[in-house]
Amino acid sequence: xxxxxxxxxxxxxxxxxxxxDKVDPSTRAAFLKRAGLGVGAVAAGxxxxxxxxxxxxxxxxxASDVAIxxxxxTLEYLEATFYSEAVAKGNFSGETGIFAQxxxxxxxxxxxxxxxxxxxxxPAKPRFDFKDTVTNEAKFQQTSIVLEDTGVxxxxxxxxxxxxxxxxxxxxxxxxxxxxxxxxxxDIRLRATQSGSGSNPAPNSFDKPQTxxxxxxxxxxxGFIVG
Numbered sequence: 159x160x161x162x163x164x165x166x167x168x169x170x171x172x173x174x175x176x177x178x179d180k181v182d183p184s185t186r187a188a189f190l191k192r193a194g195l196g197v198g199a200v201a202a203g204x205x206x207x208x209x210x211x212x213x214x215x216x217x218x219x220x221a222s223d224v225a226i227x228x229x230x231x232t233l234e235y236l237e238a239t240f241y242s243e244a245v246a247k248g249n250f251s252g253e254t255g256i257f258a259q260x261x262x263x264x265x266x267x268x269x270x271x272x273x274x275x276x277x278x279x280x281p282a283k284p285r286f287d288f289k290d291t292v293t294n295e296a297k298f299q300q301t302s303i304v305l306e307d308t309g310v311x312x313x314x315x316x317x318x319x320x321x322x323x324x325x326x327x328x329x330x331x332x333x334x335x336x337x338x339x340x341x342x343x344x345d346i347r348l349r350a351t352q353s354g355s356g357s358n359p360a361p362n363s364f365d366k367p368q369t370x371x372x373x374x375x376x377x378x379x380x381g382f383i384v385g
Contacts, residue, residue: 220321227325228281229370230332231272233312235283236382237305238265244292253346254295257302261339268332275328285385299347303357306340308368308376315367337365 219227241262244250250258273280291301313333320326341359348357368376377383 219325223320223322223325224276224279226316226320226329226370227272227276228279229316229373230313230329231269231276231280232284233309233373233377234265234268234272236286236377237309238262238269239283239286240288240292240301240305240382241265243286243288244298247293248295248298250295250298254299254350257342257346258298261302264335264339271328275325284383286382287384288382296350299343299350302343303340303347304380306336306343308373309336310340310365311368312370312373314365315369315373318367 241258244258245255245262248255248258288301291297310333313329313336317326317329317333320329344357344359344361348359351357
């Protein structure tokens with residue numbers, strides 16, 4: 159069952175209501191309805207992400223935060239396309255197949271959210287070639303570990319740099335989801351190999367953030383972005 163939050167619980171700083179106040183009165187109800195807030199309660203996650211893009215586009219977001227959102231969208235493009243192709247081409251069964259479908263949906267939601275938040279400033283989606291990592295189950299699992307770990311380190315590395323509370327809240331809500339993905343695929347790989355090598359779902363007490371340059375170097379090294 160989904161957890162439900164009231165508007166007051168979600169909108170602790172009044173940001174959603176502030177955005178609604180900027181909307182023409184004749185469409186305010188529709189805005190709140192699309193955000194899932196018109197009936198006084200919201201489904202955890204979906205309504206929150208439905209409201210934030212309107213806030214980001216309406217507010218004066220610092221240029222550095224826009225750059226971080228663009229960076230995050232590039233990574234989400236990579237992950238969303240990787241999992242979408244794995245679901246379409248991989249035919250993975252069992253828990254690996256379930257993982258691919260669930261994470262595909264999550265990453266596509268992240269892409270939609272970031273594109274909506276950036277509006278016309280959103281960068282174009284690159285072209286990717288994942289080779290056999292989306293059809294070979296073992297390679298898919300190993301690549302997923304790399305991508306999810308990279309996603310966690312990327313968001314962790316940028317959260318301290320974010321100036322806007324609204325953007326920080328959005329990034330903060332994506333980070334633990336990426337961490338859950340990383341733990342889940344590590345557990346799948348651990349049980350598949352029984353080796354334990356590099357697959358411990360929670361290998362460290364602390365995780366290290368990485369800079370934008372470090373993450374982009376890692377992404378470039380994969381060779382997945384081809385245009």
